[in-house]
Amino acid sequence: xxxxxxxxxxxxxxxxxxxxxxxxxxxxxxxxxxxxxxxxxxxxxxxxxxxxxxxxxxxxxxxxxxxxxxxxxxxxxxxxxxxxxxxxxxxxxxxxxxxxxxxxxxxxxxxxxxxxxxxxxxxxxxxxxxxxxxxx
Amino acid sequence: xxxxxxxxxxxxxxxxxxxxxxxxxxxxxxxxxxxxxxxxxxxxxxxxxxxxxxxxxxxxxxxxxxxxxxxxxxxxxxxxxxxxxxxxxxxxxxxxxxxxxxxxxxxxxxxxxxxxxxxxxxxxxxxxxxxxxxxx
Numbered sequence: 001x002x003x004x005x006x007x008x009x010x011x012x013x014x015x016x017x018x019x020x021x022x023x024x025x026x027x028x029x030x031x032x033x034x035x036x037x038x039x040x041x042x043x044x045x046x047x048x049x050x051x052x053x054x055x056x057x058x059x060x061x062x063x064x065x066x067x068x069x070x071x072x073x074x075x076x077x078x079x080x081x082x083x084x085x086x087x088x089x090x091x092x093x094x095x096x097x098x099x100x101x102x103x104x105x106x107x108x109x110x111x112x113x114x115x116x117x118x119x120x121x122x123x124x125x126x127x128x129x130x131x132x133x134x135x136x
Numbered sequence: 137x138x139x140x141x142x143x144x145x146x147x148x149x150x151x152x153x154x155x156x157x158x159x160x161x162x163x164x165x166x167x168x169x170x171x172x173x174x175x176x177x178x179x180x181x182x183x184x185x186x187x188x189x190x191x192x193x194x195x196x197x198x199x200x201x202x203x204x205x206x207x208x209x210x211x212x213x214x215x216x217x218x219x220x221x222x223x224x225x226x227x228x229x230x231x232x233x234x235x236x237x238x239x240x241x242x243x244x245x246x247x248x249x250x251x252x253x254x255x256x257x258x259x260x261x262x263x264x265x266x267x268x269x270x271x272x
Contacts, residue, residue, distance in 0.1 A: 058194030
C-alpha cells in the first residue's frame, strides 16, 4: 500500500525529494560528482524487481525513461546508467545516473567508489527546481 | 528492426545463448562466480533505456522479472541486482545477477572487479538447459 511507504533513513539522508510520479518517489542524490536520481516505487516493503506486478513493472520502466530524459535537461553526459542493486539499503531503489567519459569512476560503476560531494545548497535547489519542472 | 540486431562481439565471447523472449535475447554469462544473465533487446543500434518505446519499456521490465525468477530456479541467492550500464560495450544489455552475502564483490557491484571464471562446459550446458526450460 502506498500509504505504508516509508523512506529508508540512509536514502533520506543522502538525497532530496524531486517529484512523485505515478509509481515512484524521485530523489536527487546530493552528490555533485554525477547527475544522479533515485526512483523508489511507493510500495511498502518492496525489495525486489521480481515482486512488482505487471502494471508496476511497466510503469517503473517508463519512469526510468522519463527520469533519464529529465537528467538530460540539467546535464550533458555520454551514457545513462540504470541500476537496482540494494545490497546495502534493501528498500527497492533504482539509480538513474548520467555518466561522462573520464568521470571519477569511468568506465566502472559509481557505487562503492569515492566519497559523496554534496552540492552547494543553492545549486541543489536550482537542480531540484529544473528536474521537478521537467517531470511535471 | 529485429532483423538488423547484431550481437556485440565481446558479449558473444563471454556468454552463451539461453532463450529468445518477446523482446530480448537472453544469455548466460559464462562466469561461475555469479548466477548472471544478460538481456539484449533485439533492436538494432539500441544503446539507451530512453530510446525504447512504451511497449518495449513495459516488455523489458517484465522480462527482467521473468529472468530474475528463472535465476532462482538454478541458484540460491540473497539479492537480485539489475543494471544497464553500457560504459564499455555500448549495445544495450541488462544484467540480471543473483548476489550472495559474502560473494567475491559483496556488497559492491560485480562489474570491473576480479576475473571471470568460466563454467565447466557440462555445468554450463546444464544451466542453459534449466534456464531455457524455465523461460519457455
